[in-house]
Amino acid sequence: MKLTPDFLKTVEPQKGKRLEFRDDEEKGLIFRVTESGHKSWSVRYVAATTGEQRRETYQYPEIGLARARELCRKLKGASSEGRDVAGERKRARAESERAKKDRLELIAEAYFVASKIGAQRFGSQVKPKSETTIAEETRVWNSDLKPKFGQRPVTSLTNREIGDYISELTATATSKGRNAHRLLRQILNYAILRGVIEHNPADRVAVVAIGERKRYLSDPELKAMWDLLSNIEEREKIQIGDEMALLLQFLILTPLRVKEASGARWSEIDKGKKTWTVPADRMKGKRIHIAPLSPAALAILERARQIVGDETYVFASPITAAPLARQSIAHAFSRAAKHLKFTERATPHDLRRTQTTALTSKDRLGVGRDIARLLLAHADNGDTISRHYDCNDYLSEKADAAARWGSLVMKIVANDK
Incomplete structure (x- = not known):
């Protein structure tokens, strides 16, 4: 029959039947009405590429009569040209769904989960990443990579655009570019592991190398920093509270890393033995470390006890009672250095x-490098004797070195040369 707009509007459904009306004007165009009253179009044609019958459906009234006839003509025309429109659409939908699953954002989420169990890269001896490392990588992802590439299919990323973007980040800060590139490269390596891509587009990207830092605080700088941290009125101007000030002074007196010190618990402190035992899971080298405490360091701990009371952590946040955050510590130290007008940038690691x-x-304390290395909790640098045969803990030698350093710091801050 010849379909008309008025007929389409007024045709009524019939109970127990699905009505079909074939359009005389466009062969293959069918108007359907279900028992519930739902109306739709169906276009039937033969795919030239396979010889199979195909059907495309459209909703009424979203697609009116004129538009339905136009779509029917296009489908039949494409078929006569040797195209399979329905097949093309099916493949396009499948590609769209695959692209959604292969978005870098989803790959990154899976990468972070895998990192917690050591399944983020090839190898049978891959270790899980620490919570601190995952937190830092997550920060880099959220701030620098996700906004740029998060919604992109991994297969669409190119070496050139990655290189251009890393160059942009490097222009703002060298470490920013390096950190973003390192993380992106690891995530894309994980995509290779998952079979999503075969080659890493982040390989062979030029990254500016960071030279080895030689920065250390001079005696006047050390005294200025200590005095500032001891001056409540001055440090409050740069928003450094009691807990943060004591932690930074503790870092001056004990050479362990920020994350190792910030997570210190009272249960790790032995005042009688004057030691601080850091568990393996918080040490970079994943080995228990016994750090001797100088009288000056013990004095800092005594003041911390008066402030935090019975909290679990020595340097607990006054707001959350959790350890002071690593980023907060770095920012506080940076604010102090700027306030003191240090001529060179300084970080807590420089301590x-x-x-x-x-x-x-x-010319100063003359402690052997081996003892200094032990105080720092550095690895043995491949020294077979140290690793396998030397069972000494050198605690007395370390304690002597720590005490001598604590005494020197007290002399410096007292300006007693």
């Missing part, structure tokens, strides 16, 4: 270099 430089200098 380790400051202590070690003084310890090993023959």
Whole structure:
């Protein structure tokens, strides 16, 4: 029959039947009405590429009569040209669904989950990443990579655009570019592991190398920093509270890493033995470390106890009672250095270099490098004897070195040369 707009509007459904009306004007165009009253179009044609019958459906009234006839003509025309429109659409939908599953954002989420159990890359001896590392990588992902590439299918990323973007980040800060590139490369390697891609588009991207830092605090800088942290009125101007000030002073006196010190628990402190036992899971080298405490360091702990009371952590946040965050510590130290107008940028990690430089200098404390390395909790650098045969803990030697450093710091801050 010849379909008309008025007929389409007024045709009524019949109970127990699905009505079909074939259009005389366009062969293959069918108007359907279900028992419930739902109306739709169906276009039937033969795919030239396979010889199979195909059907496309459209909803009424979203698609009216004129538009339905136009679509029917296009489908039949494409078929006569040797195209399979329905097949093309099916493949396009499948590709769209695959692209959604292969979005970098989803690959990154899976990568972070795998990192917690050591399944993020090839190898049978891959270790799980620490919570601190995963937290830092997550920060880099959220701030620098997700906004740029998160919604992109992994297969669409190119070496050139990655290189251009890393160059943009590097222009703002060298470490920013390096950190983003390192993480993106690892996530894309994980995509290779999953079979999503065969080659890593982040390989062979030029990244600016960061030179080895030689920064350490001079005696005047050390004294200025200590005095600022001891001056409540001055440090409140740069928003450094009691807990943060004591932690930074503790870092001056003990050469362990920020994450190792910030997570210190009272249960790890033995005042009688004057030691602090850091568990393996918080140490970079994943080995228990016994750090001797100088009288100056013990004095800091005594003041911390008066402030935090019975909290679990030595340097607990006054808001959450959790350890002070690593980023907050770095920012606080940076604010202090800027407030003191240091001529060179300084970080909490430079305090380790400051202590070690003084310890090993023959003109100052003259401590052996091996003892300094033990205080730092550094790896054995491939020394077979140290790793396998030397069972000494050198605690007395470390305690002597720590006490001598604590005394030197007190002399410096008292300006008693």
